[in-house]
Amino acid sequence: MRQDLQSARRLRPVDLAREHGLSTQAVRNYEAAGILPAAARTAHDYRTYTPLHAAALRAFLALLPGYGHQPAAAIMRAINQDATEDALRLVDEAHAQLLDDRRTLEAVEAAVGDLEPLPPERGDMFVGALARRLGVRPATLRAWEHAGLVRPHRDPRTGYRVYRAADVRDALLAHQLRRGGYLLEQIAPLLVQVRSAGGVAPLGALLGDWRARLSARSRAMLGGAAALHTYLDERSGHAVT
Structure with missing residues (x-):
């Protein structure tokens, strides 16, 4: 049996x-x-x-x-x-x-919400001026550039770094995330998404999709x-x- x-x-x-x-x-x-x-x-x-x-x-x-x-x-x-x-x-x-x-998503949402709008008439900024605005050293901005967080242009005559409106936006977002304790290697791919989205405004849909995927995963x-x-x-x- x-x-x-x-x-x-x-x-x-x-x-x-x-x-x-x-x-x-x-x-x-x-x-x-x-x-x-x-x-x-x-x-x-x-x-x-x-x-x-x-x-x-x-x-x-x-x-x-x-x-x-x-x-x-x-x-x-x-x-x-x-x-x-x-x-x-x-x-x-x-x-x-x-x-x-989830905490990373919340930090990105908060950082995007804290970004100051950039007036269209804002001119280009050099490394010293941007560093003063953020309250960081110019060497910090150069380290962010090396890590891919910001991608300033170079003045063809002087070779100085020039930060245009989109570069300033990236620097502000990076600064907010760094203050939140995130590492450079964690921030870089997020900024790639910001650039591919065409700026911060279209990022709302991307963040919503990110949140939905986290919920589905949970x-x-x-x-x-x-x-x-x-x-x-x-x-x-x-x-x-």
């Missing part, structure tokens, strides 16, 4: 694959990567899976949208190696990163965590039986 029950609980690779529209090779690849527990083998060396493997696959696929492939795979490998504490730490790190991303992480919790319960019950 027990042998019949075990046989009824056996699943083929195609059974796991069909539920999610995957190929059987994908299922085998997940097993080889440690995302699924190792499968048992028949006398003819065919893989046999169980509902535990099915729960592992559901958990991994649920983790993917919110956590990404590499973190999700690392979480599953840790669990399957009985390193549950390591897996939970990876989950915590992913949620901490999401919180950090919800996806909730779903992934729920599936992971189910898998952990399945493993506990499997260990008991």
Whole structure:
């Protein structure tokens, strides 16, 4: 009777694959990567899976949208190696990163809101004048230039740096973010987005999309965590039986 029950609980690779529209090779690849527990083998060396493997696959696929492939795979490998504490730490790190991303978004929104409008008649500024306006040293502006935060032009006659209206805008935004504690390498890609958006005004739609993507990621992480919790319960019950 027990042998019949075990046989009824056996699943083929195609059974796991069909539920999610995957190929059987994908299922085998997940097993080889440690995302699924190792499968048992028949006398003819065919893989046999169980509902535990099915729960592992559901958990991994649920983790993917919110956590990404590499973190999700690392979480599953840790669990399957009985390193549950390591897996939970990876989950915590992913949620901490999401919180950090939200704080970055809020800092950018605040910095954009604090920018003074630039009158169209404002003339070009040289490094000394801009440094005085920001309350920084000229060397700081040169460091920002080296990091890609500002891109002043050069006067063809003197070779002096000339900051036009868009350059002043970038410097003001960089200054606000630096005051918020953000690193140069964190600010640079944000300023690239400002430039590609054509200025600060169109950035509103970009920031709205960014916030929507963070919210979607947060919800996806909730779903992934729920599936992971189910898998952990399945493993506990499997260990008991």
